[in-house]
Amino acid sequence: MTTTDNQYSGQRFHGENPVLKFDDLDVRFRTEFGTVHAVKGLTLSVEPGEVMALVGESGSGKSVSATTALGLLPKTARIQGETRVADRPINNLSARDLRKVRGKSVAMVFQEPMTALNPVIKIGDQLIESMEVHGVAYGRQAWNRAIELLKAVGIPGAERRVNQFPHELSGGMRQRVVIAMALACDPEVIIADEPTTALDVTVQAEILDLLRSLKDKLNTGILLITHNMGVVADMADNVAVMFKGNIVERGPVEQVLLHPQHPYTKKLLAAVPHLGDGPGQFGEAPNPVAETAEAALEVSNLVVEYHRTGKKPFRAVDDVSFDVRRGEIVGLVGESGSGKSTIGRALLGLIPSHSGQVKVLGEDLLSMKGSEMRQLRKRIGVIFQDPAASLNPRFPVGGVISEPLEVHKVGDRKSREARVHELLEAVQLPRSAFNRYPHELSGGQRQRVSIARALALNPDLLIADEPTSALDVSVQASVLAMFTTLQKEFGFACLFISHDLAVIDSLAHRVVVMQYGKIVEAGTREQVLLNPQQEYTKRLLAAAPVPDPIEQRERRAARHALLKELGDEIVELDTRELDFEK
Structure with missing residues (x-):
């Protein structure tokens, strides 16, 4: 049975030798509007060879928790409790000592590889940097090791790729480079922060295959931070669910995803679209359309x-x-x-x-x-992908929605205002949103404003x-x-x-x-x-994950069988290319 935080309090959840451990971690940020309590007494550990998934939505505190392990939080953060990496407390380490830990004991795979890689430095030079900093290898030896790492993570033509720049690689290859960088100094634990969010579904499946083989073959502990329940079902051994800075539920992946106990976990899982369930997963199904x-x-x-x-x-x-x-x-x-x-x-x-x-x-x-x-x-109405980029930040919401009406000279000021209030109600936003600006709204509210604007002129398409x-x-x-x-x-x-x-x-x-x-x-x-x-x-x-670990295992096996039938290779970490094994 899964355990909620109050049932768990003070107990050791895993074995006696975790590679990463948070003990009653509490993080607050000082801001001009007061103190933000981001993490509230988090206790969590990751064992060697284990994938611990830390899941939750934006603002739940999961990325703040993980960043603590690397000592990367800003000076405005007040940190209490203890964080241990490879049984070494890092809370009070100096900047110099922290640099010895980063990359060597704990490494990070970031969400967006293009921001994690330096765009003006060759791939090979970025790979050897941490090796030379930590004394793992130097010069030609380090360069050869960089080539071996690229081969190990399944990048073809590694001898050529080390001389290329990040923009010359595809998104999936860039993410493999980031994983190779994380492996460069043989860390005990890797923190993967939304490692597949920016990737296509087939590339995501390949990266998950690679991470899975990494923990199996090198016995590396992985803290997987994600909001994608399909990725959790595919990768995780254990799951901890975060909500507003607290862990509200934790347990083995099958128990948490198939038999959730906490209302928030149930709500989160109910909101995940499931491939194969068809229309009507979220309320009413669309009306049927006549052939004629x-x-x-x-x-x-x-x-x-x-x-x-x-x-x-x-x-x-x-x-x-x-x-x-x-x-x-x-x-x-x-x-x-x-x-x-x-x-x-x-x-x-x-x-x-x-x-x-x-x-x-x-x-x-x-x-x-x-x-x-x-x-x-x-x-014709249009809704763009990123509402923050498509809404004019200088216009209040009322002005944003009424702009198409003004451009096409529809109605007078009073009728436009009435139409905006009608649309706000249709997209389930309060009337008070009329005078607020886009930056004052959440991402979901901004997208509702985008939909309201798209419907302002009653489009046919x-x-x-x-x-x-x-x-x-x-x-x-x-x-x-x-x-x-x-x-x-x-x-x-x-x-x-x-x-x-x-x-x-x-x-x-x-x-x-x-x-x-x-x-x-x-x-x-x-x-x-x-x-x-x-x-x-x-x-x-075949590559699209589903939030059911049992079904996902079957889907993964079927996908691997399909790839073999089509003559494709399954992406795995090739430890033969590396000169270390745990």
Whole structure:
């Protein structure tokens, strides 16, 4: 049975030799608005060869807790309790002694590899830096070891890659480089802070395979920080759930995920979309669409090219055709670089199309210019991925939502204000939000403002580009529930662009799968997600984790079998390339 924090108090949860231990850790931050109590008496340990998942939403305190182990908290933090790494207390270590611990005893794999890697230093030089600092290897020996590390984490052409810069590598390769850097000095424990959040689903599966083999083959302890319950089900041995600075539940992964005891854990798990459960996971399912329904969007043989000086044009979208009917939600899915967001921008007229035809509500979009285009745009709404970047920070929420009405000269000031209040109610925001600014709202509230703005002109077609990917799982669930309700109420057609197959499964009528600018498979949700015909679709579906550890083990085995059948290698740490083993 899982244990809640008050049941656990003071007991040792694991064995007697943890590689990382927090004992009654308490962290407060001094701010101009008062003291923020971020972590409240955390007691947690990680054993050799164990993956301990610390899960929770933004602001729960999980990343603050982990950062304590590296001594990286700012001077405004007041830390009480004890943190031990490899049985060495680090709370009161000097900056010099902390540098001896970082990389050597405890290493970190950060969420975004491009911010963790120096963009102006070669990969090889970044790998040898920690080796030379800790006296592990120098000069040519260190350089050879860097090559061995890249080979060990499955990067092909390692001798060439060490001389490249981070921007020359793909996102998955960059994350493997970060893991290689973490391994460089053979640490006892690795802290992985959202190590797969920025990655495509197939790359995420490869990174999880790599981390799993790391702990199995080197007996390294891993503290996995994440809000993705599918990743927890795939990786973790034990789980601790954090909420507002407290651990509210902990236990073996199967017990916590399959038999949660605390209301917050139950709420968190209920908010996770489950691939295969279909529409209606978050409230009502969208209305069915008649076969004879009129097309709101018709895309025929669309081609989008990017022209580069002195080089052949790059074809980002290649001969793409699909349609969206009135009242229908079509999911456009694919990995980074597949061309799905480029299609969204082309449909909005934000980038030029090379050839093809796009009809919006029966009108030819590509041939329109000036006032004709503005009139058509009144009938198209758009929701961008990042609400913080798409909302004007100088406008209050009321001004943000009413801006489309003002641009298109719809109504007078009084009627616009009434429309804004009507929309705030529709997206479940209080009337008081009218005079607040975007930075005063949470991420979920900002995305609701984006949806309200998109609906301001009662559009017939809505283009939603990754509208929930930047949100916590419970906020995502509430936004998806609201989105489905609004779609039923307003009846708009929607092109929903996403890389999250479970999200698409929860609301789409039909699915279009893209790879390298081309459509590889299209059909109803049931046809594509439950009975895929194409190899690429099968790979995508096999790589998507589910929040059930037993089912996920079966899915992982099936994915590995599929990869072997297709002649692909399973990514594992190759310890033969390393000169150390625990």
